[in-house]
Amino acid sequence: MQAKETLFADLVQGRAQQFQVPLYQRTYSWTEKQLRQLWTDILEQAELLERGEKANTHFLGSVVLAPSPQNEAVFPRWLVVDGQQRLTTLSLALAAIRDHIRDAEPGDAERIDEQYLINKWKSGSDHFRLLPTQADRPQFAAHVRGPLTDLAVGGSVAVAYTFFRRKLVEAADPAAPQDVFRIEQAITSRLTLVAVTAERGDNVHRIFESLNNTGLKLSQADLLRNYLFMKLHTRGEHVYETYWLPLQDSLSNEELEQLMWLQLVLDGDDRVRRQDLYAAQQQRFERGEASETEIEAYIRELHRRAALFRRLLHPKEEPDPSVRAHLRQLDAWQAQVTYPALMLLLDRRERGELDSSDTARAMSYIESFLVRRMICRVPTNNLNRIFQAVPGQLPLDVPVADGLHQLLSAANRFWPDDTELREKIQKAPFYQFGRSQQRKMVLQRLEESYEHPEPVDFAAAQLTVEHVMPQSPGDEWLRMLGEETADGESAEDLHSRLQHTLGNLTLTAVNSELSNHPFERKQGLLQGSHLEMNRRIATTERWGAKEILARAGELADRAIALWPAPLRGVGRAERSRDWQLAHQVLAALPHGTWTSYGDLAAFLGSGAQAVGNHLASTPGVANAYRVLTSEGKVSEGFRWTPEDEGGDVRSRLIADGVRFTVNGAADPAQRLTADDLAVLVAEDDGQAEGEDGEDTTQRTPGGGQGEETRAGKFFRQLAADDSRETVEAVRALLTRWEELGGWIGHGAGQVTTSAFLMLGEAGGPGRGIWPLTLYPGGGRGGTAEVVFQHLAAREPFTDRTLRVEFLRRLNELEGVDIPEGKLELRPNFRLSVLEKDRNRQLLAEALAWFRECWESRETA
Structure with a gap:
């Protein structure tokens, strides 16, 4: 060997x-x-x-x-x-x-x-x-x-x-x-x-x-601790009791390792990786042949900074209210990436180089930098580099807060200016970017900007994000939108373009089955809200494109006032980033799928014409020919670029698994909507979530006296626009699932709830598995969402052949036809198909097979 x-x-x-x-x-x-x-x-x-x-x-x-x-x-x-x-x-x-x-x-x-x-x-x-x-x-x-x-x-x-x-x-x-x-x-x-x-x-x-039998590895913190105390021949016991033991008691091992890394960064090493912490710090000591006094000074400084670091982890420990408020907001944002800059600010304040007012102002720049980039959909992949470089690149000739403002405003930092922020608030699908708690925080901060005399206790109020114009609009909504469409645009296209924009979103805590019903039936609920933004929505007579855009303009004004702008224009071609996002999602199109110019435009927050012009003039875009008209036809204006000469488009589409109907249109079942495109580039965090991102992996709690249970709310919403036969068929399905050994988790959404068919343990990401999520329709009929996207990351369904078999079994139901191209997405079918006895039997058999596969995963 x-x-x-x-x-x-x-x-x-x-x-x-x-x-x-x-x-x-x-x-x-x-x-x-x-x-x-x-x-x-x-x-x-x-x-x-x-x-x-x-x-x-x-x-x-x-x-x-x-x-x-x-x-x-x-x-x-x-x-x-x-x-x-x-x-x-x-x-x-x-x-x-x-x-x-x-x-x-x-x-x-x-x-x-x-x-x-x-x-x-x-x-x-x-x-x-x-x-x-x-x-x-x-x-x-x-x-x-x-x-x-x-x-x-x-x-x-x-x-x-x-x-x-x-x-x-x-x-x-x-x-x-x-x-x-x-x-x-x-x-x-x-x-x-x-x-x-x-x-x-x-x-x-x-x-x-x-x-492969390597045992438990020592962490970077373990290695560095052992190295330090081996060097402390005479002072080790004193240093350990005075500084190290309190330090170790105040932080977990992982937190201590993070603090050690931050200390290197604050001392000017803006390139060190956390996994190289031990080697980097060891090299520093070896180069200078560090004495016991120098090593003791290092540990003493680590001990001092630990108290500052704890304020990032536990903002309530920060004594100044304005600084504490910013730390809480950044903690809610889960902005650990900003720790090098935040530690620098707290460290400089402790040294007397800035006061709490300037510290809070500097933190407002950090929050604005994150929030504006999120709203404008700037990718987050370079944030580590940006914030790790702050201690070493901060200008020395200006006050700290002003220097940070100047540093983050540099052209290559991509801090969106007021013009771009306003445009994205009006056009971009805000609901499809960032994390759910980040979207909620943006709306919360906007609500707080109204300075209502009786402010809402956001910590106690269980608020969720609500689409005022619903995600599944009924006929009345579509008729109203039809009056406002532009040339060549359908009501469905206009709805897709506006539904996820910030102007159509709000926060609510109402328990309502009316979420998808006409606007007139929502106004009373919104009028009774404690949130000022909801009261303002309720005063409008209708809720269409004009009103959504007007509210977007109002929110843009508030956002510009709330989150400071960079010092100067960032000097970049903002559109190029949007087109990069288009190229990325087109490269991810699964075999056997297509999308439309309108769907891609809605995903980007752009216009269908602009999308068409870009694809027609840009060579080398993967799968550009799989963008068709909304009817599934090749656009009359489509031309291969000279570099992309590719022959007959229809032949290429057929080779890519796209089916065509008898009238020559691409199969509408294989079309990916704007929401499907968002799923393609989203990352699964392992958590069962409802429409507004709430955790649903807890077993459904019972209601107290006079309190409606989540299950009761789900069936009340389902019965609002589905037939009695559909409701009873769903009840029978959930009962059958429990007989198979599963359990039902209901969404915590305060507006629209959901039902998850769960197996495994409750609580915590990745601990359970679920094949279907059921949603009430709210005007369009309830649906069963097949969560292939989540199954692809869970054993044993990481094996694609098992997902294909589950798809085959579902497609045996009359009225269900899910194309294989959606095997990485979350397609759905109408719950009304369960009214047929044969369909209920086939679905029960498919779910029994699903459970057997999951239970046999350990012995496979």
């Missing part, structure tokens, strides 16, 4: 060879969770390359290889006993890079192919450098060699490839552009592996077990 450290490039490139995954190995199973972590590591290494740093490569893990029985002297073949997930993922990442650059850099695309992916002069299965297990081979081969076919698409391989295609588009973000060839270099020469090569007859499985 030989074991050596190597790089991916050194392992796979060179002469023709092949790495074979044995047939007995499990199929490729990395989910987006593992892919996101790897991508973060890759970007970190790309950044180190950009700075010219050669140390601190990232250890990816081990690869255990053994000679294949098919080995030949002129064509080595290796069995991959361990490490196939890593090798497959890196190969797919390089395939995505190759395809990303193919049009612009065909020579480099060919180079990547020949160096890492294929054996150029070999045919058949020998053509591939990596040969996955048999179940994965069609998918892997299709993504390495192409073209994609219906038999090859889908599955974890396709998910990983699509993930990297989307992330490569995202990496071109103007706020922090990444060089694609640097990303390639990071993958091939900065991710280290330990390659264990066995001889014939070696027990490779014993090797595998020993490599």
